[in-house]
Amino acid sequence: MKGGIRTTGIPSKEELEASPGYPSAKALVTKPMVVIECVQDIPCNPCEAICPNGAIFVGHPITQLPVFYPERCDACGRCIPLCPGQAIFGVDMTYASDKAAVSFPYEFLPLPNKGDVVQGVNRAGEVVCDAKVLRVQRPKSFDHTAVITVAVPKDLAMEVRSMRRLPRA
Amino acid sequence: MGRTEIAVVGAGPAGLAAAIEAARAGAQVTLIDENERPGGQLFKQIHKFFGSEAHRAGTRGVQIGRDLLKEAQDAGVEIRLNTVVYGLFAHHCLGLVCGDHTEDLQAEIIILATGASENALAFPGWTLPGVMGAGAAQTLINIHRALPGYRVLMVGAGNVGLIVAYQLLQAGAEVVAVVESLPCIGGYGVHASKVRRAGVPILTAHTIVRAEGENGVERAVIAQVDENCQPISGTEQNLDVDTICLAVGLSPLAELAWMAGCQFTYIPTLGGWVPVHDQDMQTSLTGIYVTGDLTGIEEASTAMEEGRLAGLAAAETLGYLAPEEGERKKAQVRELLATLRIGSFGEGRAVAKGQIVKARCEA
Numbered sequence: 001m002k003g004g005i006r007t008t009g010i011p012s013k014e015e016l017e018a019s020p021g022y023p024s025a026k027a028l029v030t031k032p033m034v035v036i037e038c039v040q041d042i043p044c045n046p047c048e049a050i051c052p053n054g055a056i057f058v059g060h061p062i063t064q065l066p067v068f069y070p071e072r073c074d075a076c077g078r079c080i081p082l083c084p085g086q087a088i089f090g091v092d093m094t095y096a097s098d099k100a101a102v103s104f105p106y107e108f109l110p111l112p113n114k115g116d117v118v119q120g121v122n123r124a125g126e127v128v129c130d131a132k133v134l135r136v137q138r139p140k141s142f143d144h145t146a147v148i149t150v151a152v153p154k155d156l157a158m159e160v161r162s163m164r165r166l167p168r169a
Numbered sequence: 170m171g172r173t174e175i176a177v178v179g180a181g182p183a184g185l186a187a188a189i190e191a192a193r194a195g196a197q198v199t200l201i202d203e204n205e206r207p208g209g210q211l212f213k214q215i216h217k218f219f220g221s222e223a224h225r226a227g228t229r230g231v232q233i234g235r236d237l238l239k240e241a242q243d244a245g246v247e248i249r250l251n252t253v254v255y256g257l258f259a260h261h262c263l264g265l266v267c268g269d270h271t272e273d274l275q276a277e278i279i280i281l282a283t284g285a286s287e288n289a290l291a292f293p294g295w296t297l298p299g300v301m302g303a304g305a306a307q308t309l310i311n312i313h314r315a316l317p318g319y320r321v322l323m324v325g326a327g328n329v330g331l332i333v334a335y336q337l338l339q340a341g342a343e344v345v346a347v348v349e350s351l352p353c354i355g356g357y358g359v360h361a362s363k364v365r366r367a368g369v370p371i372l373t374a375h376t377i378v379r380a381e382g383e384n385g386v387e388r389a390v391i392a393q394v395d396e397n398c399q400p401i402s403g404t405e406q407n408l409d410v411d412t413i414c415l416a417v418g419l420s421p422l423a424e425l426a427w428m429a430g431c432q433f434t435y436i437p438t439l440g441g442w443v444p445v446h447d448q449d450m451q452t453s454l455t456g457i458y459v460t461g462d463l464t465g466i467e468e469a470s471t472a473m474e475e476g477r478l479a480g481l482a483a484a485e486t487l488g489y490l491a492p493e494e495g496e497r498k499k500a501q502v503r504e505l506l507a508t509l510r511i512g513s514f515g516e517g518r519a520v521a522k523g524q525i526v527k528a529r530c531e532a
Contacts, residue, residue, distance in 0.1 A: 006353040009326075009361030009371045040358045041512035044219040046227035062221050063512030082227045084217040085359025108339060108367075125368030143217070143229065162366040168341055 005039055010123045015039040020067040021056070021088075028157075032075035032092035032101070035158075036068050038085065047079040047088060077137075081105050081145035090149065091157050100157035101134055103149040108165050111136055111146055120152050120160035127164055129156050173199040173247070175483050176263055176276035178254050178425060181209020182469045183461025183476035184282030185237040190480030191280075192244035194489040199274065200246050201265065203253040207241075208234040209284055210304070211469060213311045215339075216332055219357070223505055224470045233469070257281075257429045261456055278456050278483045281426055282476060285419040285440065285462035290324065294380030303333040303416035310340040318412030322389045323347040324377050328356035328468075330416030334364050337414075345408050348375040348391050350398050357514065377413065378405060386411050419466045429457055434528040438521045439465030445529040449482035449499065450475060453529060458483060464525065467518060474506045 005011045016022045021036025028035075036047070036056070045058040047066055055072035056079065058064055080088045080103060090103030102120075112118050112133045120131035131150035138146040152160045177188045180202035188200040206212065214230025225233055241248065249267070256264035261279050265272045287302035294300070299318060303325070306317045321342050323334045326349035334344045347364065352374045354361045361371055378390045378400050393404035420440050427433070431444040432453035443465050450458045458479040461472035478499055485495030510519035 005358035005361065007373055009354055009358065009365040011358065011362065037362075038359070040514070042219055042357055042359075042514055043221065043509050043512055044226055045221050049222045050227075060508075061511050062508055063515070082217070084219045084227055085357065086363050087359045121366060121368070123362065123366060125366050143232075145217070165338070165367060 011037055011039045020065050023068060023070045027070040028091060029093045030070075031094060032090065033070050033073040034068070034075065034077065034079060035089045035091050036066050037087045037089065038066055038083075041065065042085075044084060046082050046084070050078050050082050052076065052078070077103060077147060080147050081142040086145075089161060090147075093154065093157060095151065098154055099151045100154045101149050102131075102152055102157055102160050103135075103147050104162050106146045106148045106162065107144065110166050110169055111138070112148065112163065112166060118150065118166070119164040120150060120156065121162050121164050122159045123161050125162075128159055129153055131160060131163060170262070170273040170275055173197055173274060173276050174487060175199070175278045175280065176201065176261075176274055177280045177282060178263070179209065179282035179284055179461070179463075180204075180207035180248065180250075181282060181284050181461060181472065182211055182233070182237065183284070183463075183472035183479075184209070184280070185241055186473040186476030187280045187282060187458075187460055187480035187483070188246045189237065189240045189244050190477045191484045191489075192241070192246045194481070194484035196484045196487055196489050198244075198246045199276070200241065200248045201252050201254055201263070201274075202248070202250055205251055207238060207248055207250065211237070213304075213307045214469065215311050215336060218470065220470045221505075221508060224473075224509070230469060237473075254425060257425045257457075277487060278458065280450075280458040280460060280479050280483060281463055282459075282461045282472075282479075283422040283425060283463050285421050285466055287415070288418040288420055290377070290415050290417045292377055292379055294382070294386070297380050297382050297386050298384070299382070299386030299411055300380055300413045300415070303329050303414040306412070306414045307333045307336060310336060316340055316342055317414075318386075318410070319343060320345055320410045321412040321414055322377070322391070322408055322410045323414050323416060325349060325416030325418075326354045326356055326361065326371055326373070327416060327418070328360055329419075330414070331356040331360035331364055333414060333416060334369060335360065335367070338364075338367050338369070342412070344369045345410050346391070347371045348377060349373045350376045350394055376400060380413055386413055389413055419462065421463045421466065423463055426452065426457070426459060426463065429454060431457060431459070432529075434525060436465065436521050436524055438517055439525075443525060445525050447529045448503070448526060450479040451482065456486075465518070465522060471506060471509050471518075474502050474509065478502045478506070
């Protein structure tokens with residue numbers, strides 16, 4: 001129990017790797033895809049319905065953890081802003097030789113701009129690297145949840161999950 | 170004396186859903202709320218809801234509130250705002266305070282959807298300005314758009330504490346820490362994860378010892394607790410905060426049900442004393458129904474389903490739904506309700522809700 005999501009609020013490596021939504025390291029290097037960090041049996045399934053490719057399966061009962069099929073994912077990212085738990089991220093290990101692109105949901109103002117260098121934070125909110133903003137998506141369909149994509153050192157692709165909040169203007 | 174077929178007390182998610190179902194079936198429905206705006210707590214819920222597609226998961230609570238209001242208006246529900254129900258008397262007669270005068274309203278069926286209130290927590294300094302319920306802080310930031318303070322300590326890591334901590338960050342406050350006296354986080358892990366990614370520590374097995382300050386909160390003293398929830402001396406820490414939010418549970422607002430003489434049962438996991446009810450949400454008194462947090466603390470999704478159930482049952486009782494149709498529709502709602510009460514977060518509530526119905530059967 002110690003160190004897991006129920007005591008720290010952070011899913012442990014074991015919890016993540018045991019989750020059927022978390023792609024294997026082997027799958028991750030092949031192409032861009034989403035990473036589902038959903039480790040508790042809460043009744044929730046919008047990710048399953050929004051995926052146009054059938055890459056996410058929850059089924060019945062809806063407390064089952066989402067099962068992710070990497071081969072079906074085209075990294076469209078529609079599930080990222082929809083997940084009410086903000087537990088879905090995008091990871092592109094093919095972005096560059098030394099960098100990966102990481103996408104995360106973000107609901108704080110001010111938003112960064114494309115090209116800015118922000119501070120990438122891990123699941124504990126600790127700054128782990130500088131991260132260049134590649135994309136800020138905020139179409140109406142995302143309903144006010146922005147999705148930010150940043151470039152991070154490849155070895156931090158599975159660590160960086162947000163950015164340090166920017167000071168208010 | 171005014172008359173209506175169905176009076177619904179409380180225009181939160183449960184009351185709105187009950188009113189909509191009953192009015193759609195053809196009943197005359199009067200929905201009463203003491204606030205100037207309907208919606209209960211829904212308009213404060215700016216986050217996206219969990220649940221299934223059928224429960225509009227992924228939609229923000231505030232949008233669900235807007236949609237329910239429109240549905241209620243389209244269904245012909247009479248909504249009376251700024252109206253306090255001060256009593257529930259014999260023959261289903263409600264006493265109302267409307268502005269500067271009182272009125273009586275008699276209904277064939279009464280549906281109570283009065284919700285819940287926040288629990289307080291007493292500690293030295295708890296009466297200082299700056300100590301408030303997490304719900305109060307949420308009302309300030311999300312309804313009135315005013316920050317209660319700049320540096321906040323959140324007491325309680327259930328879903329309310331975690332969600333309001335996140336929303337305080339969105340509103341521009343710093344949340345210095347979330348303390349939780351239990352050894353684990355009670356709310357959904359994903360809510361905790363959002364707060365952690367934003368840099369807020371969650372200290373389990375910690376409690377607030379006292380608040381200090383001259384004319385308001387200037388600092389909080391927290392400490393680690395032992396397995397009996399007692400502060401361990403020597404572990405105190407001072408936190409420089411100007412606001413302390415309490416998210417230490419909710420209690421059903423059951424006064425009207427008590428006054429009417431409904432039978433109650435005590436179920437700690439649901440918030441304490443709750444009126445017993447049957448599968449249709451009818452209490453021990455014929456024609457008086459209860460729904461939503463009043464019948465046990467849950468969440469908006471379950472409140473809406475329970476409301477629908479009560480509304481359908483009331484309409485059926487008045488003859489607006491044929492028994493077969495009523496049964497079929499109620500069965501659908503019960504099935505949806507069941508899907509919301511499974512898994513490690515829902516099973517306990519399913520068992521507790523079963524106890525309520527069992528208590529009703531034995532009454």
